[in-house]
Amino acid sequence: MKFLKPLGLLTLLAGCSQQPALMEAPKSFSLIGGEYVSEADLAGKSTIAIFSTHTNSKGERFYNKCGAVIASESAVITAAHCVDPTNFVSVESTLVFNRDLEDLRTEVHTRKSNTIIIHPAYNSAQNTSDIAVIQFTGGLPAGYSPATISLDPIPLEPGDSVRILGYGINDELSGKSDNRLRTAVVDVDGVSETSGVSLRQQPTYGSTCFGDSGSPSFFEYKDQLVAWGVASTVRGRMGYKCNFRSFYMPFWMFKDFIKENLSL
Numbered sequence: 001m002k003f004l005k006p007l008g009l010l011t012l013l014a015g016c017s018q019q020p021a022l023m024e025a026p027k028s029f030s031l032i033g034g035e036y037v038s039e040a041d042l043a044g045k046s047t048i049a050i051f052s053t054h055t056n057s058k059g060e061r062f063y064n065k066c067g068a069v070i071a072s073e074s075a076v077i078t079a080a081h082c083v084d085p086t087n088f089v090s091v092e093s094t095l096v097f098n099r100d101l102e103d104l105r106t107e108v109h110t111r112k113s114n115t116i117i118i119h120p121a122y123n124s125a126q127n128t129s130d131i132a133v134i135q136f137t138g139g140l141p142a143g144y145s146p147a148t149i150s151l152d153p154i155p156l157e158p159g160d161s162v163r164i165l166g167y168g169i170n171d172e173l174s175g176k177s178d179n180r181l182r183t184a185v186v187d188v189d190g191v192s193e194t195s196g197v198s199l200r201q202q203p204t205y206g207s208t209c210f211g212d213s214g215s216p217s218f219f220e221y222k223d224q225l226v227a228w229g230v231a232s233t234v235r236g237r238m239g240y241k242c243n244f245r246s247f248y249m250p251f252w253m254f255k256d257f258i259k260e261n262l263s264l
Helices: 251-262
Strands: 047-055 061-072 075-078 090-096 110-118 132-136 161-166 182-192 196-200 216-221 224-235 245-250
Touching: 047 075, 061 216, 061 224, 061 251, 075 251, 090 132, 132 251, 161 224, 182 245, 196 224, 224 251, 245 251
Parallel strands: none
Antiparallel strands: 047 061, 047 090, 061 075, 075 132, 090 110, 110 132, 161 182, 161 216, 182 196, 196 245, 216 224, 224 245
């Protein structure tokens, strides 16, 4: 999760949560607040984690973690900054299909990225068009299925309730977590053509934070659960980084890009 400048506070720009080793279960996972996602949860069946390895010109490797939504049998959608190759020689991602990241049986729960496609208008400095598609081979593990991706504009208004999911930290101060996928219901704060849809951070009930970048949000629309966007940035205040607003990239703003790369 990237961080924008909180009002009156120092600017904080950070990628998804840094991890010491690619396939070790990180100790900084789970949405702040919220509830565990059940096996029968349709949204949970299409939400995954991504561990990415960024290699620089010196051969040094840096690791981070994000979330993503399954968009087809061979592709997921995530935030562009999760797989941004700027200043790196290469970026490789491992897709992790499991609600409990303490249980990582590689042959069952993971897939390697095949192609990473970042939106051509993505700007890392301004954090615009923060969306990417990751293609992979090997099919979907049992129990997982593509989400219904909404490419048509959804008339979200302030006060509407949406569901968020994520593997990010569930305690901002300690950074501790139990490595399990969580979900929460939060309210829409506003809609912008540049920064996307903003949601009210509600730490007591649920909010996004470190490691939740690229994780999806869902909305009941026309009697159907649809995925409408992925997490991009958050703002904090009063000395916190994740307690004010979160911003999601809505799919309908990138309809042509998604259709071109997913054949939707």
